[in-house]
Amino acid sequence: MKKKGSKELMDKADILLAEIRTLAQSPFSIMEVCGTHTVAIAKNALRELLPKTIRLISGPGCPVCVTDNSDIDRYLYLAAQPNVMTVTFGDMIRVPGTKKNLQELRAEGADVRVVYSTQDALALARQNPSKEVVFLGIGFETTVPTVAVSIEIAKREGLSNYSVLSMHKVVPPVLKMLAEDDQLVVDAFLDPGHVCSIIGTGPIEFMAKDYGKPGVVTGFEALDILEGIVMLLRQRSEGRSEIEIQYQRVARAEGNPHAKQFIEKVFEPIDTFWRGMGLIPQSGLGIREDYGAWDAARKFALPVFHSQETPGCRCGEVLKGLIYPTECPLFARHCTPMKPVGPCMVSTEGSCAAYHRYSQRSVD
Amino acid sequence: MCLAIPAKIVTIDGSMAKVDMMGNERIVSIDLVPEVVMGEYVLIHAGFAISIIDDESAKETEELLLEVAKAYEEEGQ
Numbered sequence: 001m002k003k004k005g006s007k008e009l010m011d012k013a014d015i016l017l018a019e020i021r022t023l024a025q026s027p028f029s030i031m032e033v034c035g036t037h038t039v040a041i042a043k044n045a046l047r048e049l050l051p052k053t054i055r056l057i058s059g060p061g062c063p064v065c066v067t068d069n070s071d072i073d074r075y076l077y078l079a080a081q082p083n084v085m086t087v088t089f090g091d092m093i094r095v096p097g098t099k100k101n102l103q104e105l106r107a108e109g110a111d112v113r114v115v116y117s118t119q120d121a122l123a124l125a126r127q128n129p130s131k132e133v134v135f136l137g138i139g140f141e142t143t144v145p146t147v148a149v150s151i152e153i154a155k156r157e158g159l160s161n162y163s164v165l166s167m168h169k170v171v172p173p174v175l176k177m178l179a180e181d182d183q184l185v186v187d188a189f190l191d192p193g194h195v196c197s198i199i200g201t202g203p204i205e206f207m208a209k210d211y212g213k214p215g216v217v218t219g220f221e222a223l224d225i226l227e228g229i230v231m232l233l234r235q236r237s238e239g240r241s242e243i244e245i246q247y248q249r250v251a252r253a254e255g256n257p258h259a260k261q262f263i264e265k266v267f268e269p270i271d272t273f274w275r276g277m278g279l280i281p282q283s284g285l286g287i288r289e290d291y292g293a294w295d296a297a298r299k300f301a302l303p304v305f306h307s308q309e310t311p312g313c314r315c316g317e318v319l320k321g322l323i324y325p326t327e328c329p330l331f332a333r334h335c336t337p338m339k340p341v342g343p344c345m346v347s348t349e350g351s352c353a354a355y356h357r358y359s360q361r362s363v364d
Numbered sequence: 365m366c367l368a369i370p371a372k373i374v375t376i377d378g379s380m381a382k383v384d385m386m387g388n389e390r391i392v393s394i395d396l397v398p399e400v401v402m403g404e405y406v407l408i409h410a411g412f413a414i415s416i417i418d419d420e421s422a423k424e425t426e427e428l429l430l431e432v433a434k435a436y437e438e439e440g441q
């Protein structure tokens with residue numbers, strides 16, 4: 001919390017912190033799965049406020065950061081094709097591939113556009129009928145339904161020059177992988193509030209039931225996060241392992257049924273590679289055959305790339321919570337937000353970028 | 365990337381709605397929350413309303429956000 005915040009907020013924070021101090025007598029490691037949580041924790045310097053017994057570990061919840069180098073090289077290959085207009089969210093523009101990034105390709109003459117919404121991507125396709133407009137589909141369940149809607153609209157309108165390169169990922173399989181990883185010592189999870197507002201809590205219940213890893217679906221204000229931590233500590237002291245919802249104003253146990261329907265209709269689960277974590281079964285989303293005409297991978301018969309991880313970059317270990325960004329030898333020396341070596345430093349939600357930006361206050 | 369911001373539905377036109385996002389007007393898609401009605405609060409992500417915010421806490425959320433925004437301003441950030 002900022003020191004000069006309003007009195008009432010500070011009082012609430014103090015009450016929560018007091019309870020945390022009482023309950024956190026012995027070590028407790030919590031992974032915040034979502035990149036937006038990582039940013040909120042760093043920005044509000046929550047690590048400094050919490051007792052030493054609480055360890056907050058950043059997880060793989062930055063979609064840009066977990067995108068594998070082979071996927072990056074693949075979309076860069078596509079973006080360099082004549083007559084292709086690549087449309088993307090801003091986060092992707094500086095992510096380095098093996099040789100280049102989108103920004104450099106654009107400087108060389110490729111048509112690369114940044115949009116805020118898939119609605120804007122559809123508008124570009126309508127305005128440029130002679131161009132192949134390809135949207136780079138990156139994101140988790142929060143973003144996926146917005147892409148599914150765009151494909152559905154393109155199909156309905158017969159918009160044949162719009163397609164999506166789907167590199168989407170879903171959260172539950174990576175949680176399972178983390179829960180099964182012996183190297184990783186995490187007692188509990190702050191679950192992603194916006195992903196769960198779509199999928200609900202059903203798909204992550206197994207974490208609490210089968211793996212004994214309690215979770216709390218948490219919002220993104222400092223007070224939300226403190227309350228989420230309190231709820232996890234209460235579960236420990238009461239010997240419970242459940243998935244609870246702190247973020248009740250938005251996330252419901254059943255999620256958003258309309259959004260789930262759109263995802264289900266347009267996408268199907270596929271095995272996919274995550275940076276630093278390898279192949280995770282059924283953790284990606286491919287476009288169903290019915291919508292094949294809007295699938296850029298099919299449409300352009302794209303080759304599969306086998307790219308190496310960026311030399312020296314320890315993003316993979318950062319994403320699994322095995323090291324803090326500051327433990328990467330390149331951190332802040334060779335790798336900075338201005339000149340990023342790895343994607344964890346490019347995306348504003350990447351752990352390395354969050355640590356770097358708020359470093360004076362949040363680095364251990 | 366999963367960042368989302370609360371907004372209030374001002375008018376609805378088919379699958380699009382005009383929303384008030386902390387004082388700014390925006391046009392967003394409501395394909396994912398077709399049951400939404402005027403005056404309700406929704407969460408906006410990448411130009412789409414992705415969730416209806418519980419009425420009880422919606423005002424509180426907005427107040428909280430405004431408080432936080434004010435606190436940051438005071439800090440000169």
Ligand code: SF4
Nearest residue numbers: 314315328335342352
């Ligand atoms: S500091 Fe840079 S090089 Fe090191 S892990 Fe993070 S992104 Fe990779």
